């Protein structure tokens with residue numbers, strides 16, 4: 733049984749632990765408030781570039797990060813990290829900060845990201861010119877690309893070009909992960925050369941969102957397979973017609989008439 737002194741010390745210990753938890757929670761809350769204010773300010777000045785009024789919520793950030801395979805080696809690129817909510821979720825997933833390349837257009841967000849993630853490589857630049865932005869930095873292929881870009885505000889051709897450029901630097905089978913508030917895929921699904929997967933909708937986000945995962949598809953495309961099958965059937969039919977004609981002219985015509 734603990735002595736009175738031990739009990740008092742225990743209480744003091746519990747009390748200081750609770751106080752430090754409260755301080756941490758207050759610091760997190762303060763940081764979230766400051767980030768929201770920063771985001772609203774940026775959105776007010778550049779609504780199309782920012783694409784959201786507030787940063788993503790923790791649930792959406794976790795949903796994005798869960799599609800990154802932590803066991804794959806190589807750098808991980810984040811496009812449009814903003815204040816770093818998804819970056820945080822990547823670190824919580826066990827990804828080393830040194831592996832991260834963060835490409836952000838807004839210089840103020842870049843300053844904040846450099847302060848928050850000093851071991852990550854923060855590049856101030858245009859993520860839609862992906863190859864130009866990352867070519868000088870890469871010494872190998874990329875394990876995943878995580879994008880918070882407001883893709884849907886861009887023309888379809890630019891979105892498709894971004895995905896194509898992403899596949900050029902990604903490892904085989906590695907994902908391009910994108911969230912969207914839209915109900916449809918931000919990359920048109922009728923386009924060729926990739927397979928798409930989607931998460932369930934994340935309701936606890938402002939506004940609710942969903943994650944799409946695109947991977948390069950190197951196998952034959954269904955339409956291609958259909959075309960090849962039709963060509964094969966046409967060749968078989970031609971060959972059978974020719975055989976039939978041969979049979980008629982060389983064999984049947986020579987049979988005695990009854």
Ligand SMILES: C[S@@+](CC[C@H](N)C(=O)[O-])C[C@H]1O[C@@H](n2cnc3c(N)ncnc32)[C@H](O)[C@@H]1O
Pocket residue numbers: 781782783784786787788811812813814815816817818835836837838841857858859860879880881882
């Ligand atoms: C919708 S916010 C997402 C921010 C953060 N990832 C999040 O989930 O809270 C879009 C971010 O993309 C950045 N952005 C927009 N266009 C960009 C571009 N062409 N290149 C790099 N970053 C861009 C914006 O500055 C902003 O930080």
